[in-house]
Amino acid sequence: xxxxTINILVPVISVILGLLVGGIVMIVSGYNAIDGYIAxxxxxxxxxxxxxxxxxxxxxxxxxxxxxxxxxRTGLFNIGVExxxxxxxxxxxxxxxxxxxxxxxxxxxxxLLAAAAAGAFWAFIVGYLKAKLHVHExxxxxxxxxxxxxxxxxxxRSLSDGGFKTPTVLESATLRNQWLREFTDNSSMHLGxxxxxLMVFIMWFLLxxxxxxxxxxxxxxxxxxxxxxxxxVKKNIILAMTISGVFAGLAGAMExxxxxxxxxxxxxxxxxxxxxxxxxxLGANNPIGVFFGASLFGSLKYGALNMPNAAGIPEEIVxxxxxxIIIFVASGYILRxxxxxxxxxxxxx
Amino acid sequence: MxxxxxxxxxxxxxxxYATPLIFTGIGALFSERAGVIGLGVEGLMVVxxxxxxxxxxxxxxxxxxxxxxxxxxxxxxxxxxxSLIIAIAAVTFRADQTVTGxxxxxxxxxxxxxxxxxxxxxxxxxxxxAPIRRFEVPYLSDIPFFGKLLFHDVYxxxxxxxIVAIGAWYILFKTPFGLRIRAVGEHxxxxxxxxxxxxxxxxxxxxxxxxxxxxxxxxxAMTVSGDFSASTIAGQGFIAIAAMIxxxxxxxxxxxxxxxxxxAQTLSIAGGNIPFIQDxxxxxxxxxxxxxxILALAGFIGKAVAPKASGIPYIKGKR
Numbered sequence: 001x002x003x004x005t006i007n008i009l010v011p012v013i014s015v016i017l018g019l020l021v022g023g024i025v026m027i028v029s030g031y032n033a034i035d036g037y038i039a040x041x042x043x044x045x046x047x048x049x050x051x052x053x054x055x056x057x058x059x060x061x062x063x064x065x066x067x068x069x070x071x072x073r074t075g076l077f078n079i080g081v082e083x084x085x086x087x088x089x090x091x092x093x094x095x096x097x098x099x100x101x102x103x104x105x106x107x108x109x110x111x112l113l114a115a116a117a118a119g120a121f122w123a124f125i126v127g128y129l130k131a132k133l134h135v136h137e138x139x140x141x142x143x144x145x146x147x148x149x150x151x152x153x154x155x156x157r158s159l160s161d162g163g164f165k166t167p168t169v170l171e172s173a174t175l176r177n178q179w180l181r182e183f184t185d186n187s188s189m190h191l192g193x194x195x196x197x198l199m200v201f202i203m204w205f206l207l208x209x210x211x212x213x214x215x216x217x218x219x220x221x222x223x224x225x226x227x228x229x230x231x232x233v234k235k236n237i238i239l240a241m242t243i244s245g246v247f248a249g250l251a252g253a254m255e256x257x258x259x260x261x262x263x264x265x266x267x268x269x270x271x272x273x274x275x276x277x278x279x280x281x282l283g284a285n286n287p288i289g290v291f292f293g294a295s296l297f298g299s300l301k302y303g304a305l306n307m308p309n310a311a312g313i314p315e316e317i318v319x320x321x322x323x324x325i326i327i328f329v330a331s332g333y334i335l336r337x338x339x340x341x342x343x344x345x346x347x348x349x
Numbered sequence: 350m351x352x353x354x355x356x357x358x359x360x361x362x363x364x365x366y367a368t369p370l371i372f373t374g375i376g377a378l379f380s381e382r383a384g385v386i387g388l389g390v391e392g393l394m395v396v397x398x399x400x401x402x403x404x405x406x407x408x409x410x411x412x413x414x415x416x417x418x419x420x421x422x423x424x425x426x427x428x429x430x431x432s433l434i435i436a437i438a439a440v441t442f443r444a445d446q447t448v449t450g451x452x453x454x455x456x457x458x459x460x461x462x463x464x465x466x467x468x469x470x471x472x473x474x475x476x477x478x479a480p481i482r483r484f485e486v487p488y489l490s491d492i493p494f495f496g497k498l499l500f501h502d503v504y505x506x507x508x509x510x511x512i513v514a515i516g517a518w519y520i521l522f523k524t525p526f527g528l529r530i531r532a533v534g535e536h537x538x539x540x541x542x543x544x545x546x547x548x549x550x551x552x553x554x555x556x557x558x559x560x561x562x563x564x565x566x567x568x569x570a571m572t573v574s575g576d577f578s579a580s581t582i583a584g585q586g587f588i589a590i591a592a593m594i595x596x597x598x599x600x601x602x603x604x605x606x607x608x609x610x611x612x613a614q615t616l617s618i619a620g621g622n623i624p625f626i627q628d629x630x631x632x633x634x635x636x637x638x639x640x641x642x643i644l645a646l647a648g649f650i651g652k653a654v655a656p657k658a659s660g661i662p663y664i665k666g667k668r
Contacts, residue, residue, distance in 0.1 A: 029467050077447055133647040136655075138388075138447050140646065143591060143639035146584055154632035268583045274451055281448065314466035319459030326452035327434070331442035 006339050010332045011282045013339075015296065018325035022317055035311040040318070043306025044299045050306075052184025055193055056259055058298030060085075062196040063251035064276030065283060065290040066203050067119075067244045072285045073207060074240035075220030080126055080141025081248040082273025083148030084119035086266075088252030090152045091118035093263035094159065096169030096256060107172040112195065112253050119249015120242045122148060127241025131234040137241070145269060153265045165264035175258035190258035197291070199247060204287040206243075216240050248273065275301075278326045297322065355623050359615055361483070361502040365572060366618075367611025369394070371510040372565030373589035374596070374603040375517045376558035381598060382521060383554025384534040384547075384658040388450025389435045390562040391586025392457030396431045397424035397563025398570035399461035402577035403468070405477040416479050421506075421567050428563020429556045431457065436555040440548050443662035454586075462579050473578030481506055481571045506568040513561065514604040521600060530554055534656035537663040547663045562586065588614075591642040598656060610638045 019037075026033040044054050064081050071078035078084075092115035099107065122144060129135035159166050175190040207213040218226040219236045227233045251272060256263055279297050283289025304318035328335065373394055377387030404420040412419050435453050438444040465474055486500040521527035532540035533550040541547050566582055574581045592610050596602030617634035620626040626634075 025463075029463075079447065079451065129643065129647060135643065135646040139590075139594060140643055142388075142587055143642050146587060147636045147639045149584075150632050150635040154630065267580055271455075274455065277448060277451055314463050316459045316463040316466065319455060320463060323452050323456035323459055326455070327438050327444070327449060330444040330448040330452065331438050333444070334442040 006336055007284055009339060010335050011284065011293075011329055013335055014325050014328035014332075015282070017328050018321045021324045022321035025320060026313060026317060031313045032311065036307060036313045036317065039307045039310035039313070040300070040303040042310065043303035046306070047185065048183070049185040049187045050302070052180070052187025052189035054299050054302045055184075056187065056189045057302040058294050059190075059192040059196050059258065060251040060254045060272050061275060061279050061294035061298045061301075062193075062291055063199060063247050063254065064272050065279030065294045066199055066287065067247035067251065067273075068276045068280035069283060069285040069287070069290050070203055070207075070247060071240060071244040072280055073220055074216045074236070074244075075223065076127075076130070076237065076240055076244070077138050078123065078126070078141060078241065078244045078248070079138050079277065080123065080144050080273070081244075081251070081276045082269050082271075083141070083145035084122040084245045084248035085252040085255075085270065085273050086148045086152045087122045088115035088119040088249030089256045090155055090166075090252075090263045091115050091249070092173075092253035092256035093166045093169060096173035097167045097262075099173075100170065102172055104172045107170070108175070108257070111169070111173045111257055112250060115249040115253030115256065116246045117249065119247070119252060120245040123245025123248065124238065124242045127238035130241070131237040145273070149266060149269060152263070156263055156265050166262045168261045169257055173257055174261060175254070176261070188259060190254075192254040192258040195250065196254070196294075199250065200287045200291050203247070207287075212239075216243075248276075251276070275322065278322060278329075281326060281329045357497060357501075358619075359612070359623070360498050362615040362619060363608065363612040364499075364507050365504060365611070366614040367608045368504060368507045368510045368572070369565040369569035369585055370589045370592050370607035370610055371514055371604055372568060373562040373586055374592040374607050375514055375600055376561030376565065377590050377593045378517065378558075378598060378600060378603055379521075379530065379554045379561070380558035381593065381659045382534045382656055383530050383551045384537060384656060384661070384663070385435070385439050385551055385555050386446040386450055386660045387558055387590060387593065388447060389432065389453040389457075390558060390565075390589060391582065391584070392454035393428050393432055393559050393562035394566030394569070394586045394589075395454075395457040395461050395582045396559075397428050397566030398574075398581050399464065399566075399577050400424040400427040400563065401567025402474050402477055402570050402581075403464075405479060405571060406474060409478050414479050417481050417571060420571065421564055424563040424567035425560045428559040428561075428566075430559070431563070432555050432559025433552075435559075436552045439555070439662070440551045443664065446660050446662075458579065461577070465577060474576045476575045477571060480575050481568065504568075504572060506572065510568075511604070514600050518600040531656070533663070534658055537658050541663070541665065551663075562589070565589065588638050591638050594655075595638075595642050595645045597645075597654070613637045 023033040026036045043050060045051060067081045068078055092111045095111040095114040126137050126140045129140050130137045156166055175192045177191050180189050207217060215231050216236055218231060219233050223233055275297055279290055279293040282293035300318045304315040307313045307315050373390050377390045380387040401420040401424040404423040405416050408419055409416050435449055438449045439446045481504055483502040483504055486503055490496040490500040529545050529550050532545060533547045537547045570577055570581050588610055592606040593603045595606035613634050616626050617631045620631060620634060
């Protein structure tokens with residue numbers, strides 16, 4: 001079996017195994033697994049309203065997945081998407097309601113830009129610490145995730161004079177679109193999906209078609225070789241992390257300008273950043289792969305909300321399935337060994 | 350409030366918040382010292398908190414007030430078993446340990462809330478009838494000043510946590526077993542050459558982390574929250590990891606850092622009533638553990654060095 005086939009088969013098998021484990025958990029818990037999966041399916045594709053909301057759910061996953069994947073491609077593990085997303089969320093919400101009198105064509109891009117900048121700044125810190133002071137990016141990211149959670153909560157509290165959410169963003173900064181809403185039976189689908197797909201293309205172009213992208217990938221492949229070839233490794237690490245933060249910040253903007261239209265105080269992390277890790281893994285860190293990975297995760301997450309009502313099954317079953325899928329993809333080594341043995345047996349016959 | 354009153358109020362409360370951090374931080378330490386990243390302790394705390402509350406609720410009738418000990422023991426076992434998922438993926442399947450840690454955190458959170466809904470048909474459990482209570486240590490509490498400060502309102506779990514931290518130091522640095530754990534975390538190939546079973550030691554390290562982190566989670570749930578829901582454990586596992594790093598991967602350092610972070614948590618929660626502290630915005634105290642950890646790693650507070658092989662799967666025969 002070729003390497004390419006195996007690379008595609010590992011995530012596919014992991015998803016199947018994840019769904020299988022989910023089914024077993026449902027059966028062991030005394031639920032009807034078939035009813036459960038039918039409810040899940042209807043929750044995703046049941047009607048125009050569900051489809052619209054599913055797409056809305058997919059949107060931030062595409063961007064958080066791109067953020068993680070971009071860092072992975074350059075040899076970095078950005079587990080801090082969560083914190084960068086929160087910074088972007090608040091920045092977009094603030095620009096979205098505080099700046100008045102701008103036409104939409106300027107205001108909306110400005111709010112998106114603010115989110116990208118905020119995410120980029122939060123990621124830049126991680127990149128700088130890694131490049132200049134040798135602080136491992138995973139630990140720095142996690143610490144900054146919690147720092148972001150408490151800092152954004154404090155900012156929201158002060159922006160709203162002690163309230164728990166910022167004012168709603170203005171018409172001129174919203175991603176909502178009347179036509180999309182009516183088309184999808186009043187779902188909360190918004191224009192963010194266009195931004196997300198555009199970013200898929202931008203990441204692909206940046207990595208595959210530009211010299212800078214080539215350098216970033218080279219540093220990811222082999223730091224020492226890149227250094228020997230005359231590339232500035234430290235600068236590239238900081239740049240790669242910062243670009244990754246741009247994607248993460250935009251993911252926050254999707255929530256701020258699209259789904260929620262504000263920023264509110266959070267008791268815990270949103271989880272979108274962590275799910276981005278799974279999305280990137282499933283998509284093999286490839287922009288197009290990320291699009292499909294995000295579609296799967298967004299669908300599962302939104303469809304799950306239908307399970308308690310339609311089949312009486314707690315929606316957490318889908319989080320279990322997702323976690324199992326991640327573990328299987330991460331354990332790709334054992335799947336690869338299995339696949340190679342299987343492939344050899346076939347060839348032998 | 351007078352200074353002394355403030356002290357009598359802060360110190361027992363800081364010890365209360367530090368206790369789960371000590372258990373969990375020492376747990377993460379065993380995992381990292383054996384060469385497996387300890388990111389999964391957040392999820393292991395969740396497993397412990399759920400198990401502790403569940404056993405406490407269900408077996409209160411049989412055991413009465415002693416149920417807390419049964420609950421802690423059950424949490425210990427449950428944590429050790431759950432950590433096998435991490436061990437199998439990270440050691441046997443050579444999975445990316447960071448990803449495995451994150452995934453097992455997600456899995457623990459999902460499974461426990463799923464079970465709560467399955468068993469109790471709602472998002473959170475009832476309040477337990479037998480929480481872990483403060484008690485007064487006889488004789489020691491009669492010591493002037495220190496008696497009232499340290500032994501007047503103390504939790505048994507705090508005392509156990511202190512014993513665990515000191516015991517961990519003894520085991521890691523004074524016994525052959527500890528030497529082996531450290532060896533597979535620093536240089537697994539050398540350890541393998543000396544006939545140490547690297548995989549086995551790593552499994553043991555991860556399972557100790559599971560057991561201790563779960564006890565940490567259970568002690569937190571049975572003292573602070575009194576019930577279990579999705580928000581019972583919200584980042585304390587990561588603060589415990591921060592304490593381990595800030596303590597430079599040393600049990601006594603971890604203990605000290607956990608006590609300090611416990612103090613920071615107390616001040617951020619109850620600081621509004623304390624003179625001077627109430628002028629500091631709470632957000633500063635909330636982010637203090639995280640910022641300090643980054644500073645420690647950046648070398649501003651003395652260089653902290655992780656065990657060399659932590660996070661790297663060991664593949665026999667590969668250089």
